[in-house]
Amino acid sequence: MNLAIMQPYFFPYIGYFQLIAAADKFVFYDDVNFIKNGWINRNRLVLAGTTRYITVPLAGASPFLKINQINLQDGEGWRRKLLESLRHSYSKAPYFDDVSALVQEVLVANEKISEVAKASLTAVCRHLGLEREFVSSSSIYGNDALSGQARVLDICSKEGATAYYNLPGGKDLYSEQDFARQNISLHFIQPRIEPYPQFTEQFQPGMSIIDVLMFNDRAKAKAMICSEIST
Secondary structure, eight states, X not given: OEEEEEOOOSSOBHHHHHHHHHOSEXXXXXXXXXXXXXXXXXXXXXXXXXXXXXXXXXXXXXXXXXXXXXXXXXXXXXXXXXXXXXXXXXXXXXXXXXXXXXXXXXXHSOSBHHHHHHHHHHHHHHHHTOOXXXXXXXXXXXXXXXXXXXXXXXXXXXXXXXXXXXXXXXXXXXOHHHHHHTTOEEEEOOOOOOOOOOSSSSOOTTOBHHHHHHXXXXXXXXXXXXXXXXX
């Protein structure tokens, strides 16, 4: 069984979804410390012709708190502002109606950033027909006293994983020999970012999956995610 583990990110770039596609089961690492200025509550879009961040504002965010302990900022103003930014910049995109409805569904359904981020990921997978099993690390393993590679190996062992997949940023964190001792093969996928039409003269890579979905139909977007994975 192929397993992947990752902090839940807010509508992340396509490489994150390629990691999901490589796994049979995907673990949301939601009870590790929050990372400020990371991707948990923000991502990038082309807004008004310029690459800018969209951000979900948080209440009392701190690197001393776990991701699943942090609430969203009260009020509806930021939600309206975010959706209006999408409308202003993408209303003429071919798949705007479906994608803006998907984003709105994610934003209104939750009060914690961990749930919003997870919902953004599962909603996109559902939208594309990408069926995977998802579980949250906070809900099942009871091993939060462990950290780093030791905890990942423990999760892999409890899941009966035979292969563990990660993005290239994890290469300095994990030892192939340590995984092999537990009969688990270690893989790092190389994200593939194929150019597609945008409202810019020059292609802007690595934007939020929202941008991908605005310009590509479901079959094309799924193919971009699920084509052969290089490790």
